[in-house]
Amino acid sequence: MGDWEILYYNVPFAGRAEFIRLVFEEAGVSYTEPMKTHEEVRETIMQNGIGGFPVLHPPVLRRGNFHLGQTPVICKYLGEQFGLVPKLEEEKLQAEQVNITIHDFVAEGRLAFHGKHWVGSYHDQKEETQPYIDWFVKERLPKWLKHFEAVLKFNKGGQGFCFGAEVTYVDLALLQCLRGCESSYSKAYESADYCPLLKAFKARMEARPKLAAYYKSERYAKHPQDTNSMM
Ligand SMILES: N[C@@H](CCC(=O)N[C@@H](CS)C(=O)NCC(=O)O)C(=O)O
Numbered sequence: 001m002g003d004w005e006i007l008y009y010n011v012p013f014a015g016r017a018e019f020i021r022l023v024f025e026e027a028g029v030s031y032t033e034p035m036k037t038h039e040e041v042r043e044t045i046m047q048n049g050i051g052g053f054p055v056l057h058p059p060v061l062r063r064g065n066f067h068l069g070q071t072p073v074i075c076k077y078l079g080e081q082f083g084l085v086p087k088l089e090e091e092k093l094q095a096e097q098v099n100i101t102i103h104d105f106v107a108e109g110r111l112a113f114h115g116k117h118w119v120g121s122y123h124d125q126k127e128e129t130q131p132y133i134d135w136f137v138k139e140r141l142p143k144w145l146k147h148f149e150a151v152l153k154f155n156k157g158g159q160g161f162c163f164g165a166e167v168t169y170v171d172l173a174l175l176q177c178l179r180g181c182e183s184s185y186s187k188a189y190e191s192a193d194y195c196p197l198l199k200a201f202k203a204r205m206e207a208r209p210k211l212a213a214y215y216k217s218e219r220y221a222k223h224p225q226d227t228n229s230m231m
Pocket of ligand 1: 015016017057058059069070071072103119
């Protein structure tokens with residue numbers, strides 16, 4: 001069928017593609033990121049259409065003639081391919097619930113940095129968007145984090161994973177949204193004393209052998225998690 005490819009901007013920060021990279025890394029499956037420039041991404045995906053079933057925005061997963069858009073759908077698909085899914089039928093659906101909720105959180109957390117212009121640069125709207133950031137930190141961030149704390153706690157008191165006794169694609173997505181949250185809303189994240197299980201979970205996940213090796217690798221150095229905007 002060909003190699004796994006992630007089509008995404010060749011940017012020096014994690015971006016939404018990081019959710020997908022983590023699934024490959026934890027599964028120990030190799031992948032490439034062939035796009036070299038923003039223009040190539042725009043031309044390949046957005047302007048000319050990629051061929052076959054339409055996709056809208058990057059990141060896009062490609063394998064041979066198969067293309068798939070929407071990060072949470074891609075992660076779920078790869079989770080199924082690599083055996084990173086819960087075992088029980090109800091838990092598979094609940095996993096999808098959490099997966100989508102994570103991406104709602106990411107989208108909202110990102111939007112606060114772009115209150116004036118949704119797709120413009122944060123640096124061009126720093127002043128105008130600050131009230132949105134302040135409001136998000138006060139009114140919304142605790143709500144999201146407390147929810148994820150409760151999800152984790154529901155499974156055996158929160159000492160392991162979101163579902164069952166083994167890691168799934170949802171744990172990887174939760175890890176990534178916490179990393180995004182920590183880097184974008186660092187003060188608020190650090191002072192959040194209501195989600196100790198989440199913080200311990202994040203540290204535990206980051207220490208998993210394959211992920212720890214990834215975070216030290218050249219692959220990660222190309223896309224480090226050090227931006228605002230949750231991604
Ligand atoms: N819901 C989509 C969002 C995709 C998305 O917004 N992609 C960004 C990059 S991370 C983009 O290129 N957006 C272009 C645009 O909105 O015009 C997903 O989760 O994949």
